[in-house]
Amino acid sequence: MAKMNMIQALNSAMDVMLDRDPGVVVLGEDVGYFGGVFRTTDGLQRKYGEHRVLDTPISELGIVASAIGMAVNGLRPVAEIQFADYIYPGYDQIVSELARLRYRSAGEFYAPVTIRTPCGGGIRGGQTHSQSPEAIFAHICGIKVVMPSNPYDAKGLLISAIEDDDPVIFLEPKRLYNGPFDGDPDKPAVPWSAHARGEVPEGHYTVPISKAEIVRAGRDATIIAYGTMVHVAEAAANALGLDAEIIDVRTIVPLDAETLCESVKRTGRCLIVHEATRFGGFGAEIAATVQEECFWQLEAPIGRVGGWDTPYPHAFEWEYFPGQKRVASALEALMSAS
Amino acid sequence: MAKMNMIQALNSAMDVMLDRDPGVVVLGEDVGYFGGVFRTTDGLQRKYGEHRVLDTPISELGIVASAIGMAVNGLRPVAEIQFADYIYPGYDQIVSELARLRYRSAGEFYAPVTIRTPCGGGIRGGQTHSQSPEAIFAHICGIKVVMPSNPYDAKGLLISAIEDDDPVIFLEPKRLYNGPFDGDPDKPAVPWSAHARGEVPEGHYTVPISKAEIVRAGRDATIIAYGTMVHVAEAAANALGLDAEIIDVRTIVPLDAETLCESVKRTGRCLIVHEATRFGGFGAEIAATVQEECFWQLEAPIGRVGGWDTPYPHAFEWEYFPGQKRVASALEALMSAS
Amino acid sequence: MPSRLRSRLHVPKPPARPGNKSDFSYLKLQPAGAQPKPDVRISAQATLPLATGLVRVLDDNHSAVGAWDPHLEPEVLQAGLRHMLLTRVFDERMQRTQRQGRISFYMRSYGEEAVSVAQAMALRPGDMLFPSYRNQGLYMVRGRPLVELMCQLLSNTRDMCKGRQLPVMYHWRQGNIFSISGNLTTQFPQAVGWAMAAAIKGEDHVASTWIGEGSSAEGDFHAGMVFAEVYQAPVLLNIVNNQWAISTFQGFAGGEKSTFAARGPGYGVPGIRVDGNDFLAVYAVTQWAADRARKGGGPTLIEHVTYRAAAHSTSDDPSRYRPKDEYLSWPLGDPVDRLKEHLIAQGAWTEERHAALTKELEDEVGASWKAATQYGTLNEGPRLDPDLMFEDVFKDMPAHLARQRDQLRAERG
C-alpha cells in the first residue's frame, strides 16, 4: 500500500486503466502536456502518448460530445471538466444524449463515458469555482453520479466508473484533494498521509458503485453526508459527543436507500448534510425517501443542512460553507426535538 | 370577460404587455411570422412589427444570451423555447448568467427576461417533447419558476412574470393548452370554455408570483400539485369521494411553503403529485419541507407521485403518465396508513 | 424607449410569402461543369471558390459534364434511382398512413432524396453515419428491410426502439447508422468524436453526419467544426440547406451574406457547395471528401443546396408561411426526375421501366406495410410489454426502477 492524496489516487486510477485497457483515453482542457490545473493527470500523457491523453479546445459541449462519439466507436473516454461550475455548456449533451442513448436505441448503442470534475468550495474560488451541482444530474435518469470522500474510495470508485458500461458523473470534492477537511479553516491542514483512507493500493481494485458506507456506527442519530461533508459531520458529532451513525452516500445515483433507511430505522433520527444549495438539493430526495420508508420509526423531523440558497460568495466563504457550527446546531435541534 | 383557452390567454398576456410597454419584445424560433408552433404568438408580429416580435436562429443559447443583452439595454424580452426539452443548450446562459447577474454585480445589472416554454406530456410527443424540467431550475438560486394550470392564471402570471425585474422560467403544460385534462385520455376532450378558469379578462391584470392557491378546500388530506396534475389530482380525489384539500403550487420558486404547510397541519396527510420524474424531482423539496414543518401533525408518510424514473416513452404514454389510477392508489395508501 | 426613433435592426425576409410569386433570385447558381475538381490535398483556403460556387454535374440537357463527373456505370445510377424512388414511395405511403391515424407522426424527405442516397452509395459500409431525421435514404441504400423501419413507425412489438422513440428516430448498429436524436445538431460533434476514435485506432473508416441549415445555428455545430479542424478528424460534415427550418427561411440561420459551405475555410476546413438535387454531383463530392479523409486530409464541410418540398412534418402546414407551389419553381429541379432523365438520355432507362419500377416499389412498400402491421399498431394489438419501459435506462435495472416496474404491474392489474 502506498500513501496517496486524492489527486494521486485519481491519477493512479487513470494510470491503471490506461495501462490495462487500450480503449481508455483521457481528455479535457489542459489535461495533456500540462497534467491538469489540479495536476490530476500529471505524467499520463508522457507515459501513454498524446493520442491517449488529449488536450482539448475549450468547449465542454465538444468534450462531452466527442467523448460520446469515441465511446460509440469502442473507446472508453475519461473526460475532465476543469471545474464543475463549467459543466453547463455540456449539459445538453449529457442530459439529452449521454444519459439517453442506451434507452432510445433500445440498448444497441451506449456510451461508457466517465466525466470527472472538481466540485465544492472551501478554496476561495468564489461563485464560479465552488459549486456542487449533483442534484441537476441526479434528477436525470440514465446517468450515474458518484462523489468520493477519501483517496481510497476515489481510486476504487473511479476505476469502477471507467469500467462501468453506463455513463458516470464523477464529482471530486476539491477541498479534499490534499487532505481531509473537517470544516475548520483555521486549523492547520492535515495531509491524507495521516489518515487511514490515505492508504491506497497501487494496482487495480474497485469500490462498488451504488453502495453507501457506514463510516462510523452509532445509536443516537444517523447523519447522511457525502464528499467534504462526511468529515465535517464527523467532527461536529464528535464535538457534541454524540453517538451518531455517519453514512457516506458515495453514490448519489443509483442511491443505496436501503443502507440509509436501515440505519434511520435503528436510530430514529436523521440529519442530511451536503454542501450544495439546500433548496431543491439532493438532500431533499434523501429526506423524502427516508420519511417515506422510516416514518413510523422517526422521532424527530429529518434535518437538512446545506449551503445557503445563494451563490457561493468569495468574501464570505466560511459564513457560506456549512461548517461544524451549522451541523452541530442542526444536530442539537434534531436531538432535542420531541 | 372573454372565453379563452390557455394559448389565447398567453397570447393575450403578451399582447397586453407589448401594447403597454414599448420595451417588451418577443423572440424565439418560429414565433414571428408563423406565430409559433403552438400558435401562442399568433398575430403579434402583424400587430407590433417584426422588430418587436422576432424570429430567431435555432439556438437556445443564442436566444437566452441575446435576451440577456437586450434586457441589460433596457428591454423586457419574452423568449420562447419551442419545447422545454430543448432548453438545455441554453442552460449555461440561464444558470451562470441570467440567474447570477444581479447578484454578482451587486444589483447594478439585472436582466428581466421571461422564458416561456411548453412542458409536460400527454400529447404523444415521445421523450423529447414531453419533459418537465422544473427541478433543474428550482435548485438554481436567482431565478423564479412558474407553472400555471389554467388560462386565467396563465395570463395573470405571465403578465406578472414580464413585469417582474427578476428572471422567470415560465413553464406551460402543453396538454392544458386547449382544455383541462383530468388524466383520462379516453374521455372526450373538454374545452376551456366549459371551465370557470376559462373566463379571462381581456385587459391587464396580474396573478401574483409566489402565491399558491387552494383550489378546493378539504379536511382529510392535502394534495399538492401543479400544472396538469392539479386536474388529475382533483379527478382522483373525486373518484374516491375523498374530502381532500387540493393546492395548486403555481409558483415553484419562490415556493409558498406557508400555504402548503398550513394546510398539511390541518389535514395531517399529504400527497405530492407532479409529472416530472420522481427521483430528485421538485416533489422531494416539498416533501422535505413539509415533513420538517409539519412533523408533529403528520399522521402518515408524505406520498409522492411522479413520472417513472425513465425517459417519457412514445408507445407507453399512458402507462408512463401519472394518471388517476396512480394518484388514487397513492391516496388510498395515504389514507390507510396508521 | 423612445418610440419615435426608427429601428435599425435588420430582419431577414424570405423572398416570397403566401400569396406572393415564388422568387429564388437570391440563390447563387452556377452552370454544371463550372467548378474545377482539385486534388484532395488542397488547402482549406483554396476551396473558397468551391464553397461559394456550386458543384453541378448534370446539365440542362441531362448530360453529365465537367471535372466532377464521377463516371458511374449505368447499373450504379439505376440502383441510385431505385433507392431514391423507394425513399419517395415509402415517404408518401407513410405520410398517408399518418393521415389515417395509424402512426402518430411522420417526416418526409421529399425533394432531398439525392443527398442521402448518393452519399450512402459513395461511402463504404464500414463508414459510420450520424443522420438527422430527414435521411431515410441512408437506410434504403444500406438495405434495412422496410418492415423494420415500419415497425419503428408503428411503435409495435417489433419496434427497434422498443416503443421509446417518436416515429422516424431510427438507429441500426449492424448497418452502422447512429441513433437519431430529437435534439437538433447533437450528432454533429459526436460524429467528429467517432472519427477521432477511428484515427486514434489507426482505422480507415470515416464518419459522416447531416444537419439542416437551420440546425447549424446550434453551438454543437461550432464544437464539431473546431474539434474536426484541430484533430483533422476523418469526417464528412454535411449541411442540408433545404431553404427552410419549419417556418423560417435560410436567412435566419445566417445564409444571407455567405454560404454555409463558406464557413468551412473560415475554420480551416475545406468547404464545398453542391447541387443537392444532382445525384452525380453529390456522389462525386462525397467520394472526394471521403477520399480526402481516408488519406489523412481531415474533415470537409459540404453544403447541399436543395429544397424541402414537403411540409416540415405531419404537424406542419407550410401554406401558412410560403407560397404553396414554391417547389414547382425551384431552379434545381427534382432529384428523381433529373437522374431519370439522365439515364433516359443515356439510353439506359425508359419511361416504361420507370413506371414499372414505381409500381414494383409501391407494391413492395404495400406488402411491407401489411407485414409490419401484423406486429401491431400504435392503437391496436399486439402491444409491446410496458415492462420494457424500465429497461435500458441503465445496463442493469437499479432497485428503484424495479420497484416502479412492479408498481406499474399492480396499477395495470
Next chain:
Amino acid sequence: MPSRLRSRLHVPKPPARPGNKSDFSYLKLQPAGAQPKPDVRISAQATLPLATGLVRVLDDNHSAVGAWDPHLEPEVLQAGLRHMLLTRVFDERMQRTQRQGRISFYMRSYGEEAVSVAQAMALRPGDMLFPSYRNQGLYMVRGRPLVELMCQLLSNTRDMCKGRQLPVMYHWRQGNIFSISGNLTTQFPQAVGWAMAAAIKGEDHVASTWIGEGSSAEGDFHAGMVFAEVYQAPVLLNIVNNQWAISTFQGFAGGEKSTFAARGPGYGVPGIRVDGNDFLAVYAVTQWAADRARKGGGPTLIEHVTYRAAAHSTSDDPSRYRPKDEYLSWPLGDPVDRLKEHLIAQGAWTEERHAALTKELEDEVGASWKAATQYGTLNEGPRLDPDLMFEDVFKDMPAHLARQRDQLRAERG
C-alpha cells in the same frame, strides 16, 4: 482495439516547449502599411485579405505608415501611453500584493495593454463594453478610480461586488462596462443582444466584446456570430489571440489552418486581423468597425494578434509548458515600448518624461492602495456585513432567504 495500428489523429503541437528555443515562425506576419483600408461598406467576403493578413501601422523605424494610420494628435497618443502604462503598473503592483497574500487572486494583462486601451479610446462613452477578465485597460480609459478597482480586489467594505466575486470580476454600470463572468465566452452573444436592442431602439451606440482565442471554441462564440450576422447587429466582436489559453497554445482553438479573423467572412461578417501590440493599428481598426456599425453596416470580427506575456493568473506557472523567456522573442514587440518609441521618434516624448510618468503612476497606484486598504482587506477588518450574502439573489428577498440570513446571524452569535 488493435494497438499495432498507428494513430492518425492529428495533435497540434506548439512550436516550443520548456527547454526549446522559442519559435514564432508559424505566425503569418505582414509589414506595416501593407493592407489597404477599404470603405466601411465593404462586403464581408471582400475583407478576406484583411482577415488573413495583418493590419499594422507602426513600422520598424517607429513611424506610422500606410492607409490605416489614424493620424492621431500627440496628446491622444500620450494619453494612450499613460493608460497603458497605468494598466501595467497597476497589474504589477496587484500581482505583488497577491504574492504577499493580501488579495486571493489576480490576472495581469501584461503585453496586451494596447488592445483594451486603444479600443476604449476609439469608442464613445455611450458604447457598451462586454469584457473578459483581461481587459482592465478599459477601466483606465473610462476613468474609474483605482481605489474602486482595488476595493473589489480586496473584497472589502467598499467592494463594488459586495464580496461576491473573485478579484478582477469588475463591473461598472455608470461607465457602461458590463459585469465580468467566470464562465468563458458568455458575454459574447450577450453583447450581440445588447447591440440588437440598440438597433431596435434606433440608437447610435455600439457594443464591443472581448474573448480570448481559447474561449472562441465555446458554443457562445457561434451563437454570437450567427445572431450578429442575421440581425446585422452594431457590435465589435474581438478575439484577443494571445497565443495561449492557460497551457494550450492557439492551435488547440483552431488556429493552425486558418486565422481567427477569417472565420468572420465565412459567417458573412467582415474580419480583420490586427497587430494587437500596435496601438495605432488597433485604434484605427476599432474606429473603422465602430463607424461601420454606426452606419448600419453591422458587426465586425477583429482578431488581435498579441502575446500573453505573464502567467495565466497568479495560480499558474507557465514555465511548466512554454519556454520561460518566450516573450522576449515575440516578433510584435511590446505595446508600451512601441508607442513610446513612436512618440519619441515624433519628438513628442522623451525617456525622461517616460521615467517621470512611470514614477508618477507608481505613486498614484501606491497611494490608491493605501486608501483602498483602509476599507479592509480579505483577512483584516473592517469586513463587509455577511447579511449582504442574502441580498440581490432576487430583487426582493424571499422568505426562505430571510430565514437563512437569520439563521446565519444566530450561528455567528
